Amino acid sequence: MQQMQQIPDVIKLIPLNFYVLFSSALFCIGIVGVLTRRNAIIIFMSVELMLNAVNLLLAAFSSYRADPSGQIFVFFIMAVAAAEVAVGLAIIVMIYRNIQTIDVGILNKLKW
Amino acid sequence: MQFWYFLTALTLLSALMVVLSKNPIHSVLYLVFTFFCISGHYVLLNAQFLMAVNIIVYAGAIMVLFLFVIMMLDLRRNMPDSKSNLTKLAGAILGGTLLVILVAVMRKTQFPQFSQMGGKFDTQTGMVENLGQVLFRDYLLPFELVSILFFVAMVGAVMLGKREAGERNF
Amino acid sequence: MNSIIALSLFGIANLFLGFLNNRKILLPATLAFVLVALGLNLADWNQEYLWFNNMLRTNNLSVNFASVILVATFLVVAVSRGFGDDEEHTHPAEYYAIMLFSVVGAIMMVTFENLIMLFVGLEILSVSMYILTGTDKRNLRSNEAALKYFLMGAFATGILLFGIALIYGATGSFNIHGIEALVLTAAGGSAPALLYIGIVMVIIGLLFKVSAAPFHFWTPDVYEGAPAIFTAFMSTVVKTAGFAALFRLLGGAFTGVYGTWIYILYFLTMLTLIIGNITAVYQQSFKRMLAYSSISHAGYLMLTATAKVAHTQSSILFYSLAYSVATISAFAVLMVVAETKESNAEKTNENFDIFNGLAKNNPLLAFVLTVSMLSLAGIPLTAGFWGKFFIFSDAFQRGIVVPLVVAVLMSAVGIYYYFKAIISAYFKEGDVPAIELKPIYKITLIVTTLLTIVLGIAPDLVKSIF
Numbered sequence: 001m002q003q004m005q006q007i008p009d010v011i012k013l014i015p016l017n018f019y020v021l022f023s024s025a026l027f028c029i030g031i032v033g034v035l036t037r038r039n040a041i042i043i044f045m046s047v048e049l050m051l052n053a054v055n056l057l058l059a060a061f062s063s064y065r066a067d068p069s070g071q072i073f074v075f076f077i078m079a080v081a082a083a084e085v086a087v088g089l090a091i092i093v094m095i096y097r098n099i100q101t102i103d104v105g106i107l108n109k110l111k112w
Numbered sequence: 113m114q115f116w117y118f119l120t121a122l123t124l125l126s127a128l129m130v131v132l133s134k135n136p137i138h139s140v141l142y143l144v145f146t147f148f149c150i151s152g153h154y155v156l157l158n159a160q161f162l163m164a165v166n167i168i169v170y171a172g173a174i175m176v177l178f179l180f181v182i183m184m185l186d187l188r189r190n191m192p193d194s195k196s197n198l199t200k201l202a203g204a205i206l207g208g209t210l211l212v213i214l215v216a217v218m219r220k221t222q223f224p225q226f227s228q229m230g231g232k233f234d235t236q237t238g239m240v241e242n243l244g245q246v247l248f249r250d251y252l253l254p255f256e257l258v259s260i261l262f263f264v265a266m267v268g269a270v271m272l273g274k275r276e277a278g279e280r281n282f
Numbered sequence: 283m284n285s286i287i288a289l290s291l292f293g294i295a296n297l298f299l300g301f302l303n304n305r306k307i308l309l310p311a312t313l314a315f316v317l318v319a320l321g322l323n324l325a326d327w328n329q330e331y332l333w334f335n336n337m338l339r340t341n342n343l344s345v346n347f348a349s350v351i352l353v354a355t356f357l358v359v360a361v362s363r364g365f366g367d368d369e370e371h372t373h374p375a376e377y378y379a380i381m382l383f384s385v386v387g388a389i390m391m392v393t394f395e396n397l398i399m400l401f402v403g404l405e406i407l408s409v410s411m412y413i414l415t416g417t418d419k420r421n422l423r424s425n426e427a428a429l430k431y432f433l434m435g436a437f438a439t440g441i442l443l444f445g446i447a448l449i450y451g452a453t454g455s456f457n458i459h460g461i462e463a464l465v466l467t468a469a470g471g472s473a474p475a476l477l478y479i480g481i482v483m484v485i486i487g488l489l490f491k492v493s494a495a496p497f498h499f500w501t502p503d504v505y506e507g508a509p510a511i512f513t514a515f516m517s518t519v520v521k522t523a524g525f526a527a528l529f530r531l532l533g534g535a536f537t538g539v540y541g542t543w544i545y546i547l548y549f550l551t552m553l554t555l556i557i558g559n560i561t562a563v564y565q566q567s568f569k570r571m572l573a574y575s576s577i578s579h580a581g582y583l584m585l586t587a588t589a590k591v592a593h594t595q596s597s598i599l600f601y602s603l604a605y606s607v608a609t610i611s612a613f614a615v616l617m618v619v620a621e622t623k624e625s626n627a628e629k630t631n632e633n634f635d636i637f638n639g640l641a642k643n644n645p646l647l648a649f650v651l652t653v654s655m656l657s658l659a660g661i662p663l664t665a666g667f668w669g670k671f672f673i674f675s676d677a678f679q680r681g682i683v684v685p686l687v688v689a690v691l692m693s694a695v696g697i698y699y700y701f702k703a704i705i706s707a708y709f710k711e712g713d714v715p716a717i718e719l720k721p722i723y724k725i726t727l728i729v730t731t732l733l734t735i736v737l738g739i740a741p742d743l744v745k746s747i748f
Contacts, residue, residue: 010156011233013113016223020451020476021215022120026127027444028211033131034437035203041136041182043433045143048174049127050440052150055166057447059238063157064223065454066234068246073456074162075247076398077443078169079258080405083265084439085174087409088432089181090269091416095425096185097275217475253334254398257390260290261406264383267297268413271376272428276419 011064019060026053040092044085051081116156123149140178147171159238283333283340283393285323285348286386292319293382300375309364309722312378316359319385320352332395336457339395346599346748347392347526354518354606355385360726361614362511377417381515384410388523392530397446397456400527404442404491407523408435411516415508427507434490434500442487448480458535465538478542484531485543492524494580495554505573510620510632513569514613517576518606521583529587529598547588552688554581559692562699568616569632571699572609575658578696579605585689586673589680596748597672603744604665604737608657611730612703614723615651622717634702638712647717648707650727657734659700660693665737672745 030053033046055074062070126149129142147170154163236242247255292315299311326340333340359381365372383406390403412435416428450456452474453464468477486497493501505513536543558578565571583601586594619640620632641648657666670693677686706712719727737744 008156008158010113010116011158014116017218017221018116018120020218020221022124023447024214024218025124025211027440028207028214029124029127029131030440031210032204032207034433035206036200037131039136040429040433041178042131042139044436045130045139045178047433047436047440048143048170049130049146050437051443052147052170054440054443054447055162056150056153057444058450059154059157059159059162061447061451061454063159063237066237067454068237068243069250069456070450071159071162071238071243072247072251073398073401073446073450075165075243076251076254076258076402078165080261080402082169082174083261083409084405084436085177086265086269087272087412088436089177090272091412091425091428091432093181093185094272094416094419095429098420098422098425214479217479221475250335251337251398253337254396254402257286257290257386257399257402257406260293260383260386261402261409263294264380264406264410264413267376267380268409271373272413272416272419277370 016060016064019057023053023057023060026050026056040095044088044092048081048085051077119149119152119156123153136182137179140175140182143178144171144175147175154238157238158235161238161240161243283331283338284325285319285352286338286389286393288322289315289319289382289386289389293379293386296375296379296382300373300379305364305374308374308378309359309362312359312382313356315382316352316356316385320349320356323348323352323389336459337396337399338390338393340393343530343595344393344526346595347522347602348389350599350603350606351385351388351392351519351522353603354522354610355381355515357607357610357726357730358511358515358518360722361514361610361617363720363723365511371420372417377414380410380413384414385519388519391523392526394527394530395458397449397458397461401443401446403523404527405439407520408439408491411435411512411520414512414515415504417512418509421507423507424509425507427504430500430507431504438487438490438497441483441490445480445483445485445487448476449484450480452477452480458531461535462537465536469539477539481536481539481543482546485528485547488524488528488531489550492521492528492580492583493577494550494584495557495577496550498554498557498577498580501577502570502573505576506567506570506632510569510613510617513572514610517572517609517613521576521580522602522606525580525583525587525598525602528584529595532587533589533595544588547584548682548685551581551584551588551685554578554584555685555688555692559695559699563695565699566633568634568636568703571634571702572612572616575696575699576609578692579658581692582670582673582689585677585682585685589676594676596745597669597676599748600665600672600737600741600745601669604657604669604734607730607733607737608654608664608666611650611654611727611734612658614727614730615647615654618647618717618719618723619714622715634706635710635712636714637703637706638710638714640707640712640714643714643716646719646724646727650731651707652704653731653734655700655703657738659697661697663735663738665734665741667738668741668745672741 027050030046030050034043037043055077058070058074123146126142126146130139133139151163151166299308323345326345330341365374365377387403387406390399394400412428412432415431416424418424452468453461455461455464490497555578558574558581562571562574586597619636623636657664660666660670
């Protein structure tokens with residue numbers, strides 16, 4: 001508890017800029033994953049990575065500004081991500097039942 | 113402060129492994145590890161509640177769901193990625209360009225240092241008590257309406273996940 | 283605000299009605315629910331309220347947008363025919379419930395005052411749409427459309443959220459009036475790049491949802507793969523809600539830095555118009571043509587949504603109404619004709635040629651199709667003409683010449699592909715048996731056609747309200 005009363009070293013020493021760059025890098029890794037992979041589940045995991053980059057960025061802004069609403073937004077993003085995962089995995093399971101694969105490239109009944 | 117750099121490098125490395133690894137199960141495990149690293153960052157930011165929720169919801173619930181689906185679909189006998197190398201290269205270049213643009217632009221931005229913030233820092237920002245009061249006072253309406261989203265997701269997941277009799281068609 | 287609460291409860295009520303094992307009751311019940319919600323929505327007319335600590339704002343603008351959304355929902359539900367009699371493979375109670383819930387999300391996107399509300403509303407709408415797209419579970423096209431829509435939608439959400447996070451970093455607020463007030467300070471402050479990138483990313487995320495080029499690539503596939511009734515819902519309700527959100531952000535929160543986004547948006551408007559119209563010309567499938575036509579209509583709407591002057595809102599509203607009514611009647615005709623062909627043991631393909639010879643045995647359907655095509659093409663004496671007229675005259679007054687010229691040229695191209703449907707209905711040889719229409723279906727078709735013509739003769743009836 002004593003620890004929580006102190007201002008963390010990170011906020012004193014690490015400029016906010018570093019967090020912005022860090023989340024940008026994480027976000028771009030997610031984007032590269034979405035664009036280069038064909039397995040639907042891995043694409044989906046890359047989207048989760050993007051959302052986590054956003055969460056980290058919001059938490060950093062929120063802590064540096066001492067404004068709780070940023071952390072509340074993170075909370076909402078997590079809730080929405082959970083709902084999205086449930087639906088997305090249901091869609092993936094439904095497709096797998098029909099064609100026994102989840103490779104996006106094989107699904108080409110509709111041309112790109 | 114070395115610890116911050118170490119954690120950041122670890123996060124980025126495991127995030128890269130999520131995208132690069134061939135086996136989906138390895139991807140999931142790397143993703144879980146990434147989430148733990150991000151939770152570590154939340155602790156450093158004094159956002160303890162988010163740290164707990166991140167581990168419980170993301171690493172606990174969501175990733176277990178992923179693992180469960182991968183096991184259920186038996187994706188171990190992994191098929192080779194069907195995407196051509198050209199599209200992969202194009203995707204990687206696009207993402208890399210975006211990163212370069214973001215870094216180039218944001219490197220220049222100057223945020224006020226901690227010493228200039230004038231002591232308005234509040235250590236209790238990320239604590240459960242504080243967050244709960246804000247959530248149930250200011251953000252009550254979106255909190256209630258998220259339940260609609262869960263309702264939709266629940267109905268939809270049951271409806272789509274149920275096995276359906278009958279012929280497939282195109 | 284009350285309509286949001288009512289619709290949430292009605293959606294749950296609808297799920298319970300599904301237990302009754304009586305499919306007949308669902309359609310009238312849902313229609314009544316939507317009407318009650320419309321009434322509650324209109325009760326907020328001429329009152330300006332902020333609800334729940336600045337989460338929602340209801341004013342005449344939001345009431346108007348919500349009314350257009352609810353009218354479109356009503357028409358879609360009316361032509362859904364209770365999803366047929368196939369008890370095993372359709373679940374009307376769930377479909378109607380999800381539609382009502384998704385309207386909650388759409389109304390949130392219209393009335394939001396805080397970016398959290400925008401995000402939650404957008405997600406409710408999108409998640410419902412992913413589910414409805416995949417409801418034809420045994421059809422691989424529908425499956426694939428659902429997966430594609432889901433992955434693209436989640437990706438777009440990620441981009442939108444990153445933009446919101448950067449805007450929060452630059453301004454320190456999620457409230458759109460707070461952002462509007464702080465946007466100039468932030469632009470002149472220490473971190474302007476954060477704000478600019480954030481704004482561009484939020485705009486990209488929303489353009490994904492309204493399917494503007496170059497973020498439109500999912501649209502034709504999803505619109506073609508989804509069951510026709512949900513395509514009609516998607517191309518009207520989602521588009522109206524998306525443009526309402528875009529308009530409120532561009533005209534409100536981001537006005538201060540007009541210069542940063544306006545030229546990007548002009549460029550994207552022209553790109554959307556050109557890609558949508560030119561590609562639509564080459565389509566064989568009527569449903570796919572309607573998908574490209576919805577892209578091109580997004581282009582016309584963007585032309586107005588970029589204006590920061592307040593009076594353009596009536597143009598957007600009028601255009602959305604005219605477009606929704608015409609699109610729904612076109613899809614309604616497509617649905618019955620495709621279904622008749624299918625039950626005649628022909629492989630249904632939803633191409634233009636299923637309309638061949640439609641006028642011979644089904645003069646009403648052919649007439650409805652003609653009026654809706656004329657309205658979408660923007661021929662005088664239809665609502666679509668006035669929609670285009672208002673948008674073009676707005677653009678002319680603002681003096682944006684190049685996008686305007688492109689828009690006028692492209693609407694001329696549009697006439698070609700809309701007339702293809704009319705020509706095959708009236709002048710091509712073919713055999714469509716006389717189709718027996720249920721009374722409610724017939725009434726809805728007549729109402730949409732009359733609405734299109736009446737608005738085409740006297741646009742001020744509605745335009746003066748908006």
